[in-house]
Amino acid sequence: MRNYYKISEISKLYGIGADSLRYYERLGILRPRREANGYRLYSLKEMYKLNIIRDLRRLDFSMAQIKEYLADQSVGNTLELLRRERRLLGERLRELRAREELISERIAVLDNARKIRTGVFTVKNMPERFCVQLCEHIARDEEMDFAVKKLHRRHEEKIRDFGNQVIGAFPSMENMRRGRSNVYDAVFFILESETPDYDFILPAGEYLSYFYGGGYEQNAERMAEVLAYAENNGLRLLGEPFEMYEIDNRDTMREEEFLTEIQVRVE
Structure with missing residues (x-):
């Protein structure tokens, strides 16, 4: 297994656009090395960060919060992050249940409306x-x-x-x-x-x-x-x-x- 991969390979493997990878670099989260021709090379040591970024972005964590976490990753910080994730997921579930209730109500209204006789x-x-x-x-x-x-x-x-x-x-x-x-x-x-x-x-x-x-x-x-x-x-x-x-x-x-x-x- 190689130790370094090009930006196109990382983009394809993780399903992350090259522009996003360059953005993470500008934020200082990723630090690829450069070849003589200017191509970026990403090390295996940094790739684990991409999974964390992807998962936390899905939960609407800001890039500033993600950068702060990755800069001081520890068991204590991970536990705090996981608890925060659990709270966010709980909020999402409540929102989804409320939305499901609204959709069910609308389905019932439309189903009943289609049974109404007109002209009566x-x-x-x-x-x-x-x-x-x-x-x-x-x-x-x-x-x-x-x-x-x-x-x-x-x-x-x-x-x-x-x-x-x-x-x-x-x-x-x-x-x-x-x-x-x-x-x-x-x-x-x-x-x-x-x-x-x-x-x-x-x-x-x-x-x-x-x-x-x-x-x-x-x-x-x-x-x-x-x-x-x-x-x-x-x-x-x-x-x-x-x-x-x-x-x-x-x-x-x-x-x-x-x-x-x-x-x-x-x-």
Whole structure:
């Protein structure tokens, strides 16, 4: 076995780019010797450092921390490092379990959404719901996406996961009555739990519910159907109707797969 290897050989063997090896050299972590022609030669004595660097970088240790450890490697320092690694791995595992829970929730929501029958009127008893909102005239899908992002940015500390966030919007009823679809006065998020910092509350009570599939250009027609159903069945409106997006462009780019719920509080 040779005592020295070229940078190309080390790069291939360890799967580390030549630029990274040169960077480690500039930091003083690796000290290759130079041949007369200027080629770097890495000794077997230093190669063990590459495994340590790779493993610690995976745990987000900084190069300064790695350099400090390698400069004074001892059993005591190794034990301290291993304990730190164990703490970091514990944090990662907790993060991964939390992420797994969020993904499982989203899978359940989408699986249930695909089973929902569209075009059916129901009356639901809903709990009190705390909301944050952005009041803004919205007349295009692109404007809606931008408004949702602004609202998310404003309240992101309250949002556990944007993929699971319940998003709703208040259509412009003035435009709806004129038959103009896809125009809104506000977008809102329903928060997962009660908070002192909210914009409005959807009161507890009975809500007329109607799901429709497909694009939003039909929502004036669908809204008219909801209002007609309420009138024909003696349901008095106790608030403005709103939409909630069960399946939207967070989940699919196929408009025919969109699923939207219209709700309005009734008596």
